[in-house]
Amino acid sequence: MSKHSPKPFLDPHTLNLLDFSSIRRALQERCFSEAGRQALEDQTISTDSVEVEERKAEAVAFRRMLESGKPFPDLDFPDIRSLEPKLFKRGVLFELEELFALGRFIVSGRRLAKAVEASAEELLLPLAAAMPDAKALSKEIFSIVDREGNLRENHIPVLKEIRSRIRTLEREVDKTARTYLHDPTYQSLWQANQPAEKNGRIVLPIKSNFKGRIPGIVHDVSASGSTVYLEPAEIVAKNNAIVEEQNRYRREVHRILRELSTKVVAQSAEIQDLFESVARLDTLQARARFAIHHRCAPTVLSDRVLKLYEARHPLLGQICVPISVILGGEYRVLIVTGPNTGGKTVTLKTIGLLAAMNQFGMEIPAREDSTLPVFDTILADIGDEQSIEQSLSTFSAHIVNISRIIRSSTSASLVLFDELGAGTDPEEGVAIAMGLLDHFIEKGCLCMATTHHGILKNYGYSREGVENAAMEFDVQNLRPTFRIILGVPGESHALEIARRTGIPGEILESAGQYLREERGDVAELINRLSERQRKLLVTEEQQQSREAELREKTRRTDLKELHLRQKELELREQGIAELKRFLKDSRSRFEGLVAELQSAGDRQERKQAGAFLNELAEHVQKQEQALEEERAELYQAPQLGLQLGAEVLIRGTGKRGILVKRAKGDRWIVVTDTLRGTFPAGDLQPLERDTKDAGADEPLLSVSEELQSPPPAFQIDLRGLRLEDALKQVELQIDRALVSGMSEFSIVHGMGEGILQRGIHEYLKHSSHVKEYFFSTPEQGGFGRTVVRL
Numbered sequence: 001m002s003k004h005s006p007k008p009f010l011d012p013h014t015l016n017l018l019d020f021s022s023i024r025r026a027l028q029e030r031c032f033s034e035a036g037r038q039a040l041e042d043q044t045i046s047t048d049s050v051e052v053e054e055r056k057a058e059a060v061a062f063r064r065m066l067e068s069g070k071p072f073p074d075l076d077f078p079d080i081r082s083l084e085p086k087l088f089k090r091g092v093l094f095e096l097e098e099l100f101a102l103g104r105f106i107v108s109g110r111r112l113a114k115a116v117e118a119s120a121e122e123l124l125l126p127l128a129a130a131m132p133d134a135k136a137l138s139k140e141i142f143s144i145v146d147r148e149g150n151l152r153e154n155h156i157p158v159l160k161e162i163r164s165r166i167r168t169l170e171r172e173v174d175k176t177a178r179t180y181l182h183d184p185t186y187q188s189l190w191q192a193n194q195p196a197e198k199n200g201r202i203v204l205p206i207k208s209n210f211k212g213r214i215p216g217i218v219h220d221v222s223a224s225g226s227t228v229y230l231e232p233a234e235i236v237a238k239n240n241a242i243v244e245e246q247n248r249y250r251r252e253v254h255r256i257l258r259e260l261s262t263k264v265v266a267q268s269a270e271i272q273d274l275f276e277s278v279a280r281l282d283t284l285q286a287r288a289r290f291a292i293h294h295r296c297a298p299t300v301l302s303d304r305v306l307k308l309y310e311a312r313h314p315l316l317g318q319i320c321v322p323i324s325v326i327l328g329g330e331y332r333v334l335i336v337t338g339p340n341t342g343g344k345t346v347t348l349k350t351i352g353l354l355a356a357m358n359q360f361g362m363e364i365p366a367r368e369d370s371t372l373p374v375f376d377t378i379l380a381d382i383g384d385e386q387s388i389e390q391s392l393s394t395f396s397a398h399i400v401n402i403s404r405i406i407r408s409s410t411s412a413s414l415v416l417f418d419e420l421g422a423g424t425d426p427e428e429g430v431a432i433a434m435g436l437l438d439h440f441i442e443k444g445c446l447c448m449a450t451t452h453h454g455i456l457k458n459y460g461y462s463r464e465g466v467e468n469a470a471m472e473f474d475v476q477n478l479r480p481t482f483r484i485i486l487g488v489p490g491e492s493h494a495l496e497i498a499r500r501t502g503i504p505g506e507i508l509e510s511a512g513q514y515l516r517e518e519r520g521d522v523a524e525l526i527n528r529l530s531e532r533q534r535k536l537l538v539t540e541e542q543q544q545s546r547e548a549e550l551r552e553k554t555r556r557t558d559l560k561e562l563h564l565r566q567k568e569l570e571l572r573e574q575g576i577a578e579l580k581r582f583l584k585d586s587r588s589r590f591e592g593l594v595a596e597l598q599s600a601g602d603r604q605e606r607k608q609a610g611a612f613l614n615e616l617a618e619h620v621q622k623q624e625q626a627l628e629e630e631r632a633e634l635y636q637a638p639q640l641g642l643q644l645g646a647e648v649l650i651r652g653t654g655k656r657g658i659l660v661k662r663a664k665g666d667r668w669i670v671v672t673d674t675l676r677g678t679f680p681a682g683d684l685q686p687l688e689r690d691t692k693d694a695g696a697d698e699p700l701l702s703v704s705e706e707l708q709s710p711p712p713a714f715q716i717d718l719r720g721l722r723l724e725d726a727l728k729q730v731e732l733q734i735d736r737a738l739v740s741g742m743s744e745f746s747i748v749h750g751m752g753e754g755i756l757q758r759g760i761h762e763y764l765k766h767s768s769h770v771k772e773y774f775f776s777t778p779e780q781g782g783f784g785r786t787v788v789r790l
Contacts (some may be wrong), residue, residue: 011377013379013404014358014378017349017380018356018378019349020356023315023353027286028286029777031282031283032077032282033075033279033282034080035278036279036281038279043360045359046359047376047377049301049374052359054301054361056362057298058284058361059284059287059361060291060298060363062121062281063291063292065119066118066774067292067765067772069118069758069762069764070115070118070758073108073114074111076108077105080275082098082490083098083102084102088265088268089265092182092265096151096257098144099257099260100141100149102138102271103138103141104265108278109134110135112281112282113128116679117129119781121515124281127277127280128281130276131273131277132273137271140263141260142258146228158252159253160637161247162249163249166245166249167487170242172238173242177202178784181204186213189210189213190205190207191205191226191227196229201231201247202235202239203219203229203230204229204230204231204232206228206229207226208227214230215232215233216232217230217236218231219231239537250725259282276496291362292774294314295772296362296364297365297367297368298368299371301374302328302372302373304373304446305327305373306325306351306372307325307328307369307371308324308326308350308370308372309324310406311370313365314357317355323484323575325347325351326486327446327448328373329689330465330466332441332446333440333441333448334449334486335467336448336450336471337451337469339471344450345383345450346482347484349382351416352378354372355375358374373446375412375414377408377410379419379494380418381402382416383418383451406439415440417449417450418449419450419458420436420712426453433457437449437459439671441466446486469487473760513517642668642684645660646659646686646687647687649684649687650684650685656672656687657670666683712745713745714745716733716746716748718730718747718756719748719750719756723756726756726759726760727760730747730760730764733747734767734769742788744789745787746781746784747788748784772789773786
């Protein structure tokens with residue numbers, strides 16, 4: 001599939017049926033920047049296998065970076081869409097707010113690039129290196145704008161001087177105005193004892209019948225006409241001076257913004273590259289966080305086979321039942337039958353949606369050994385598309401859609417049909433369905449169709465290149481299991497479902513009689529084959545169970561053999577130790593005899609006695625060497641029985657303990673009645689569990705009453721704690737969660753300097769009880785809160 005020449009992915013109709021827009025929105029919600037959100041909106045589903053694999057690899061690399069435990073920076077990417085069109089216009093003047101937004105964008109861009117560089121992810125390093133360093137420009141911006149977006153007039157001498165002059169003039173005007181208001185000569189003239197402001201100028205509220213008493217300019221009159229707002233002649237000059245200084249201030253600000261805008265335009269190409277680099281990295285981190293949240297894995301690229309294992313629809317949440325399906329290889333068409341509400345339509349949508357996500361450069365919620373080709377397009381006819389406006393019935397709408405699929409599909413396409421052949425006369429519908437499937441078999445594309453028509457089951461058995469599959473149905477409880485069983489046609493179970501929903505028994509008996517009369521030998525044969533296939537599946541499961549029991553028995557036998565060899569080594573060690581003690585005693589006696597023999601002068605006897613002791617010492621040394629080699633061989637062998645929860649004996653101490661965690665290297669953490677420590681695997685002897693007194697379901701690891709109370713919290717807040725104390729709380733929370741069966745909780749650690757977050761993530765990374773951990777969404781705490789799944 002990956003070898004075909006790429007062409008545009010031109011089927012928005014199918015993407016709408018699969019609800020791919022919801023996936024795109026979910027990614028956009030995880031973006032930090034509007035640039036990233038817009039980039040995701042503009043990105044298309046690729047049909048180039050090289051591009052698809054590159055996108056996925058980069059997203060996986062970003063996921064590793066997020067899961068590494070290294071601190072991720074706080075990012076602040078404001079919306080700068082209004083700024084982009086102006087970048088390449090000469091003489092443009094940027095507003096202060098736009099420059100402030102650009103400065104914040106540049107600073108956050110550098111933070112993101114440094115975080116990527118610190119990750120040392122090879123695939124991401126070129127992306128960080130390609131991001132222009134506009135640090136000098138951001139420094140210029142923040143030399144005139146503070147971190148709140150206000151002008152730094154105290155850092156600009158000219159503005160500081162003008163602002164000081166304005167304040168002085170305002171104080172003088174206020175003083176003069178109050179002098180008028182509190183002068184006893186004029187007190188009866190005023191409507192109020194406070195000055196007012198009109199058109200930016202200080203005025204006095206004088207009664208209208210006294211307006212001629214004080215020379216000045218009238219700026220306004222109250223609605224009732226009783227008050228006139230007068231600017232006394234003495235204040236006019238000072239107000240004029242204030243206006244002049246304010247105009248001077250504005251001219252100076254305009255000059256500063258003009259100079260800075262010129263510098264921005266001069267670097268417009270670099271800024272545009274910065275926007276694009278941030279957008280690309282932002283889309284990757286959004287994909288990575290989506291993958292962490294939905295427990296996704298990258299698929300393996302295949303040529304012509306689709307294999308999805310434990311695949312989940314990402315929009316169904318916790319209610320989703322994983323499915324496994326194989327399409328391709330010996331068969332190109334898969335016909336799925338089964339009851340209504342059995343999951344057929346959801347299965348089709350899951351397959352189509354995951355294929356689209358894969359080609360959008362995303363990991364998918366499925367097992368990591370799942371494989372997907374790169375399709376040139378995905379085409380689907382799903383649901384009732386009856387159109388009143390276009391005068392189309394349900395069947396006509398399906399036919400119109402199918403005609404489009406026939407024209408658009410190639411050998412490299414994925415085609416999905418829901419209820420193929422429905423909506424018209426059953427015989428004619430089945431004939432059309434088989435003709436369509438013949439066409440797609442000849443064309444060579446991958447095709448999956450759901451149906452209720454029994455004749456298509458026979459078609460699935462008799463037609464080469466076609467395989468049947470059933471949506472499993474629990475007949476005992478009359479409910480679907482949503483599992484797909486390959487090689488077996490399913491049944492609609494309409495009578496059973498009708499009986500469960502309250503249809504009277506006599507009606508169902510009559511329906512059953514008609515059904516038995518209408519069904520032919522072929523249908524009966526299919527039923528017998530289906531039943532035999534189900535029995536074979538049961539037999540296969542039983543065989544797998546017996547194989548598992550046999551492996552366990554073999555393990556126990558190997559464990560007993562290991563214990564015997566260990567016991568043998570211990571006995572031989574005791575023998576060698578006794579021989580060494582004998583040799584030491586013999587040497588002492590020999591030295592005494594040598595002294596006597598020297599006085600007697602018998603050199604020959606002395607020589608023979610010395611040779612005997614040397615020969616004995618050499619024998620002891622060889623025995624010790626052989627024992628060490630055998631011990632090394634024994635301890636290098638796989639440590640049978642060393643698994644979480646197993647009971648062991650600690651050599652050298654004689655203490656019994658429980659394995660609670662695997663440490664780095666070939667080491668284990670062991671808990672005894674009095675201690676908790678880390679020991680090499682070679683120092684741990686597995687002990688067989690006493691099955692006489694313990695039930696088959698009894699846990700290997702008992703839990704003390706201390707851990708049973710209190711219950712675990714859904715969220716623990718560790719802010720303000722030292723790292724050592726915080727880790728103790730995390731360990732206790734995990735223990736309590738395991739005891740109570742809680743599978744998920746969250747940890748609030750804040751962001752701060754990142755010490756607490758890094759320490760907690762490092763602990764979680766090496767905890768065998770932790771399945772995964774990831775940062776919360778921004779609205780739930782972002783990088784200050786970590787979600788833990790056990």
